[in-house]
Amino acid sequence: MNMSAGGGKRERLVVIGGDAAGMSAASQARRLKGPDELEIVAFERGHFSSFSACGIPYWVGGDVAERDALIARTPEEHRARDIDLRMRTEVTEIDVAGGRVRARDVDSGAESWTSYDKLVIGTGARPVRPELPGVDAPGVHGVQTLDDGQALLDTLARTRGRRAVVVGAGYIGVEMAEALINRGYEVTVVNRGREPMATLDPDMGRMVRTAMEGLGITMVNGAEVTEVLTGDDGRVRAVATRDAEYPADVVVLGIGVRPETGLAAAAGLPLGAHGGLLTDLAMRVRGHENIWAGGDCVEVLDLVSGQERHIPLGTHANKHGQVIGTNAGGGYATFPGVVGTAVSKVCDLEIARTGLREKDALRAGLRFVTATIESTSRAGYYPNASPMTVKMLAERRTGRLLGVQIVGREGAGKRVDIAAVALTAGMTVEQMTALDLGYAPPFSPVWDPVLVAARKTVRAVEQQG
Amino acid sequence: MNMSAGGGKRERLVVIGGDAAGMSAASQARRLKGPDELEIVAFERGHFSSFSACGIPYWVGGDVAERDALIARTPEEHRARDIDLRMRTEVTEIDVAGGRVRARDVDSGAESWTSYDKLVIGTGARPVRPELPGVDAPGVHGVQTLDDGQALLDTLARTRGRRAVVVGAGYIGVEMAEALINRGYEVTVVNRGREPMATLDPDMGRMVRTAMEGLGITMVNGAEVTEVLTGDDGRVRAVATRDAEYPADVVVLGIGVRPETGLAAAAGLPLGAHGGLLTDLAMRVRGHENIWAGGDCVEVLDLVSGQERHIPLGTHANKHGQVIGTNAGGGYATFPGVVGTAVSKVCDLEIARTGLREKDALRAGLRFVTATIESTSRAGYYPNASPMTVKMLAERRTGRLLGVQIVGREGAGKRVDIAAVALTAGMTVEQMTALDLGYAPPFSPVWDPVLVAARKTVRAVEQQG
Numbered sequence: 036m037n038m039s040a041g042g043g044k045r046e047r048l049v050v051i052g053g054d055a056a057g058m059s060a061a062s063q064a065r066r067l068k069g070p071d072e073l074e075i076v077a078f079e080r081g082h083f084s085s086f087s088a089c090g091i092p093y094w095v096g097g098d099v100a101e102r103d104a105l106i107a108r109t110p111e112e113h114r115a116r117d118i119d120l121r122m123r124t125e126v127t128e129i130d131v132a133g134g135r136v137r138a139r140d141v142d143s144g145a146e147s148w149t150s151y152d153k154l155v156i157g158t159g160a161r162p163v164r165p166e167l168p169g170v171d172a173p174g175v176h177g178v179q180t181l182d183d184g185q186a187l188l189d190t191l192a193r194t195r196g197r198r199a200v201v202v203g204a205g206y207i208g209v210e211m212a213e214a215l216i217n218r219g220y221e222v223t224v225v226n227r228g229r230e231p232m233a234t235l236d237p238d239m240g241r242m243v244r245t246a247m248e249g250l251g252i253t254m255v256n257g258a259e260v261t262e263v264l265t266g267d268d269g270r271v272r273a274v275a276t277r278d279a280e281y282p283a284d285v286v287v288l289g290i291g292v293r294p295e296t297g298l299a300a301a302a303g304l305p306l307g308a309h310g311g312l313l314t315d316l317a318m319r320v321r322g323h324e325n326i327w328a329g330g331d332c333v334e335v336l337d338l339v340s341g342q343e344r345h346i347p348l349g350t351h352a353n354k355h356g357q358v359i360g361t362n363a364g365g366g367y368a369t370f371p372g373v374v375g376t377a378v379s380k381v382c383d384l385e386i387a388r389t390g391l392r393e394k395d396a397l398r399a400g401l402r403f404v405t406a407t408i409e410s411t412s413r414a415g416y417y418p419n420a421s422p423m424t425v426k427m428l429a430e431r432r433t434g435r436l437l438g439v440q441i442v443g444r445e446g447a448g449k450r451v452d453i454a455a456v457a458l459t460a461g462m463t464v465e466q467m468t469a470l471d472l473g474y475a476p477p478f479s480p481v482w483d484p485v486l487v488a489a490r491k492t493v494r495a496v497e498q499q500g
Numbered sequence: 501m502n503m504s505a506g507g508g509k510r511e512r513l514v515v516i517g518g519d520a521a522g523m524s525a526a527s528q529a530r531r532l533k534g535p536d537e538l539e540i541v542a543f544e545r546g547h548f549s550s551f552s553a554c555g556i557p558y559w560v561g562g563d564v565a566e567r568d569a570l571i572a573r574t575p576e577e578h579r580a581r582d583i584d585l586r587m588r589t590e591v592t593e594i595d596v597a598g599g600r601v602r603a604r605d606v607d608s609g610a611e612s613w614t615s616y617d618k619l620v621i622g623t624g625a626r627p628v629r630p631e632l633p634g635v636d637a638p639g640v641h642g643v644q645t646l647d648d649g650q651a652l653l654d655t656l657a658r659t660r661g662r663r664a665v666v667v668g669a670g671y672i673g674v675e676m677a678e679a680l681i682n683r684g685y686e687v688t689v690v691n692r693g694r695e696p697m698a699t700l701d702p703d704m705g706r707m708v709r710t711a712m713e714g715l716g717i718t719m720v721n722g723a724e725v726t727e728v729l730t731g732d733d734g735r736v737r738a739v740a741t742r743d744a745e746y747p748a749d750v751v752v753l754g755i756g757v758r759p760e761t762g763l764a765a766a767a768g769l770p771l772g773a774h775g776g777l778l779t780d781l782a783m784r785v786r787g788h789e790n791i792w793a794g795g796d797c798v799e800v801l802d803l804v805s806g807q808e809r810h811i812p813l814g815t816h817a818n819k820h821g822q823v824i825g826t827n828a829g830g831g832y833a834t835f836p837g838v839v840g841t842a843v844s845k846v847c848d849l850e851i852a853r854t855g856l857r858e859k860d861a862l863r864a865g866l867r868f869v870t871a872t873i874e875s876t877s878r879a880g881y882y883p884n885a886s887p888m889t890v891k892m893l894a895e896r897r898t899g900r901l902l903g904v905q906i907v908g909r910e911g912a913g914k915r916v917d918i919a920a921v922a923l924t925a926g927m928t929v930e931q932m933t934a935l936d937l938g939y940a941p942p943f944s945p946v947w948d949p950v951l952v953a954a955r956k957t958v959r960a961v962e963q964q965g
Contacts, residue, residue, distance in 0.1 A: 055946070090881060090941045104881035206940075349946045350939035357933075357955075371934050378938030387938055416555060416569035449911070449944070452918045452937045459935060460925030468822075469836050470924060472917045473843030473852055474815035475671075476555050476564075479914070481520075481814045490822075 046073050048363055049136055049151035051126045051298070053079025054086065055349050056330025057157030058108065059356020060363060061118045067364030070117040076149060077118055078138050080125035083181050084110050089349050091184040092207070095191075096214030102181055129154070129302035131323070153325045153363050156299055156312065157356070160292035160331035160347045165202075169263030174271035175286040178211060187287065196284030197221055200274045202260050204231030207289035209243070209381045212252050215287070216382065223253040223281045225260055225274060234377060235440050236392050238407070239426055242442045246384040255281065292347050294332045307334040309345035316369040318359045327363060329355025329370075336372035339390050339437060339458055340399035346373060374458040375438075378448040385448035389455040390438025391428060402431040404499045406491035410484035412446035414476035423447045425488040427454075427464065434463040434496040439488070446478075453485045464492040511538050513828055514601055514616035516591045516763070518544025519551065520814050521795025522622030523573065524821020525828060526583045532829030535582040541614060542583055543603050545590035548646050549575050554814050556649040557672070560656075561679030567646055594619070594767035596788070618790045618828050621764055621777065622821070625757035625796035625812045630667075634728030639736035640751045643676060652752065661749030662686055665739045667725050669696030672754035674708070674846045677717050680752070681847065688718040688746045690725055690739060699842060700905050701857050703872070704891055707907045711849040720746065757812050759797045772799040774810035781834040783824045792828060794820025794835075801837035804855050804902060804923055805864035811838060839923040840903075843913040850913035854920040855903025856893060867896040869964045871956035875949035877911035879941035888912045890953040892919075892929065899928040899961040904953070911943075918950045929957040 048064055050057040061075050085108040093099045113120045121138070127146065128137040135150040162177040164170060174194070176187040199215040201208050204226035215222045224231065224247070230240030231247060231254065244254050258276040263286060266272040273280045294311035296304075305313045305321050311334035313321045318333075320326040330352035334343040354370055361368035376389040396403045405428050413420040423443030429436055439454035441447050457467050467489035474481060482490075513529055515522040526540050550573040558564045578585045586603070592611065593602040600615040627642040629635060639659070641652040664680040666673050669691035680687045689696065689712070695705030696712060696719065709719050723741040728751060731737040738745045759776035761769075770778045770786050776799035778786045783798075785791040795817035799808040819835055826833035841854040861868045870893050878885040888908030894901055904919035906912050922932055932954035939946060947955075 087879065087881070087941065087946065089939075089946075090879060093882060093941055098883050099881050348939060350937070350948075353946050354934065369934075371931075373936045376936045376938050378940050378943050380940070380942055385943075389936070389938070414552065414555060416552070416564050417558060418563050446914070448940075449914065449938055450917075452915075452935075452948075453921055455936050455938065456918055456921035456925065456927075459931075460921070460927065462921075462925065466836075466924075469819065469834075470917075471838045471841045471854070471920050472815070473841050473854075473914055473920065474554075474813060475843050475845070475913075476552065476558055477845055478843050478850075479815075481552065481554075481818050483815075483917075 046152040048153045050077035050155040052157035053084040055352035056356045058085045060155045060359035063360025064364035075118045077120045078124045092210035092214045096217040156328040158295040158332045163290045172265045200283040203289035211287045225255045239440045327359040338372040376455040387441040387448045387451035404495035417476045427488040427492040429464045464489045511617040513618045515542035515620045517622035518549040520817035521821040523550045525620045525824035528825025529829035540583045542585045543589045557675035557679045561682040621793040623760040623797045628755040637730045665748040668754035676752045690720045704905045776810045792824040803837040841920040852906040852913040852916035869960035882941045892953040892957040894929045929954045
């Protein structure tokens with residue numbers, strides 16, 4: 036503890052990681068406690084603070100013109116609010132027993148220790164980069180940071196050829212496929228799974244595949260990349276699988292991310308099965324009174340399955356930061372968990388999910404029924420009513436909602452929120468059939484597609500008991 | 501009871517009213533019981549069955565080209581499913597003690613009695629038609645039935661002048677204003693209330709007014725129509741209020757509707773304070789084992805205030821019909837009530853509400869706080885992120901959500917469903933701040949506007965206790 040100007044105890048809050056979770060926590064703590072009471076020091080190893088990684092595909096694709104539009108708050112803005120944010124400074128060790136962290140100036144290499152009363156870990160995630168021959172060749176890009184995005188845009192500007200290969204067909208993969216289509220590239224997506232969007236059941240993933248193929252994207256499913264092939268200039272020229280080669284002037288890796296928890300592991304902090312930090316409901320690292328963690332480096336409780344999951348999403352990171360900052364600032368807040376909601380799009384195809392897929396339900400020990408329905412985004416007679424497929428899972432016997440997946444056009448994606456709230460509330464599909472949802476012909480058929488799905492799922496529960 | 505061909509008891513279900521509630525009930529009962537077990541006779545006094553009254557403004561406005569697009573199921577289609585639907589046949593009396601109804605052929609005037617074992621009342625609502633001098637003049641139109649819509653379209657086709665006055669600024673009024681704007685009319689809306697959309701609080705209604713004025717609609721608020729003035733040809737020429745005259749080549753009445761329950765009242769069936777039939781949770785008319793009622797002629801339980809309301813909406817009528825048909829067909833279903841969700845639009849302005857307004861909350865004896873926030877439909881940096889205002893009401897002390905109102909552009913209206921489900925589940929605004937809603941930059945800011953509103957409302961609850 037330090038002594039403040041006023042002579043009271045002045046605590047120091049140290050934040051590791053200058054992005055969504057860490058800086059939301061810092062900002063919220065600052066709202067609750069002024070600089071006389073709480074000193075806040077934050078370390079960020081990169082060039083940017085508080086940026087929207089989720090926005091990178093839209094910047095690359097040209098929907099967002101300026102990199103800086105993705106920066107929610109600059110280092111200067113944080114400092115103006117009395118947060119001592121030290122950029123290009125990497126924390127290299129957490130000394131839990133000593134209550135201090137060691138940080139290194141990335142440019143000079145100089146190291147020093149900083150003590151803390153309270154610590155927030157927001158180290159984020161790192162992209163999975165497969166150990167493949169050629170994966171580090173020029174022209175192969177990840178899209179995790181703004182620097183990554185800029186490097187990819189530089190490559191696109193320099194490259195004459197128009198053939199792009201995207202490795203991976205999850206959220207990042209399909210969003211990058213859209214971005215490259217928008218940039219005028221011939222896009223091939225190489226995907227290990229049977230269908231794209233493994234966050235959906237394969238029957239719903241198949242619809243995404245069909246729609247992506249309809250956009251002119253070449254989908255190679257059930258294929259593992261074995262090598263990145265380079266030309267005489269050392270640059271990427273193709274991506275090889277066991278069976279084929281796909282010529283590529285640029286390659287984007289969208290294979291997913293893992294929690295960045297090396298530092299935490301070295302400090303002996305508890306990690307879960309997915310490699311993320313384990314916290315309590317107040318986002319405190321388990322067993323540690325004065326250390327919090329949030330964002331892409333933690334595991335979250337899935338309220339439907341009761342199991343921990345790793346879900347790297349900016350919206351969770353912001354909520355974590357809010358909760359951590361409230362608690363570290365002397366207030367009280369909790370993060371009860373997630374239901375696994377996610378939404379994305381490829382051009383005008385909207386893809387959404389919440390809750391459990393079939394395999395998640397099986398893994399959680401749940402028996403379930405499913406129902407899939409076709410409906411439309413608006414009354415069928417209203418202009419631009421577009422088709423929508425809704426799949427619903429409910430527990431056998433109880434009829435409790437377990438999950439919903441939606442694939443459709445405009446108006447499809449955010450309908451998943453209805454199910455997200457119903458899951459949070461533990462509703463049965465029978466209860467859902469009575470939900471009083473907004474209806475008018477420009478907004479919905481008289482039975483909203485989610486209600487139609489709930490009705491069919493009720494019948495499935497009745498039939499299969 | 502009749503004897504069926506197979507010798508068993510064959511019951512007769514009589515349905516009064518061939519629209520959403522009645523025919524949904526008939527169809528669902530038919531699904532559960534074949535014609536050998538259950539005879540179904542339905543009476544409809546008009547020319548059409550199962551049509552979407554909610555679609556009429558869009559047909560008048562030209563978004564829907566064909567009247568028949570609004571007909572969900574024709575009389576022939578119903579008959580093909582063994583429902584004896586008798587069109588142009590008006591039920592003139594219900595003899596509850598005798599278990600029979602008297603019906604009159606509208607064209608021939610012939611009357612006859614039909615006995616029932618089970619009765620469904622789906623008589624709908626009738627438009628409020630003010631007792632004003634001139635209100636029956638040619639050129640003055642209601643928009644409740646397809647015949648009304650056709651008559652209005654005929655007038656529009658015949659009329660040279662382009663000045664339209666809409667009386668009333670509720671859902672029908674604003675939708676008809678949009679329709680007439682789309683038809684190229686100069687539109688004046690004369691509205692008794694201080695602001696349009698009295699289903700919103702006035703502060704939110706003011707935004708609707710501003711937006712409507714921005715569309716070139718002349719808004720006359722706080723004004724009561726005293727007379728419809730006619731010209732030498734007997735046709736409407738202007739609408740008069742106490743203070744002014746508004747020239748009109750066509751007048752549309754959009755003042756609202758009342759339950760059509762004269763028949764039920766004459767039969768001694770129980771009516772509520774709003775003139776609608778009172779039912780139990782299975783949609784049985786209270787105190788009557790074998791009579792059900794649903795749709796615009798009943799009152800519904802408001803789950804938030806615990807009071808009965810009259811909410812004429814096709815989506816409720818369909819749910820009622822489904823519940824009634826299930827019960828009348830020997831199954832079991834209930835309609836637990838509503839939370840008062842409604843959504844509408846005027847051109848690209850979306851208007852939505854659910855739960856209680858301030859005055860509803862006061863009337864229900866609730867003390868509350870409110871919070872209003874501005875946000876956007878998508879991430880701020882994403883193209884076409886449009887502004888959105890969300891107002892939220894929560895109970896003092898408990899923080900229980902009481903209501904939400906939203907005014908905005910594309911993507912605003914259906915967000916109200918999040919609040920509708922949360923209301924149904926009895927969530928607090930604090931619980932809402934943790935909702936796992938779909939996030940990606942094309943769909944939402946990282947904090948969905950509903951979450952932003954919930955956070956601000958939490959602070960209001962804390963401050964005002």
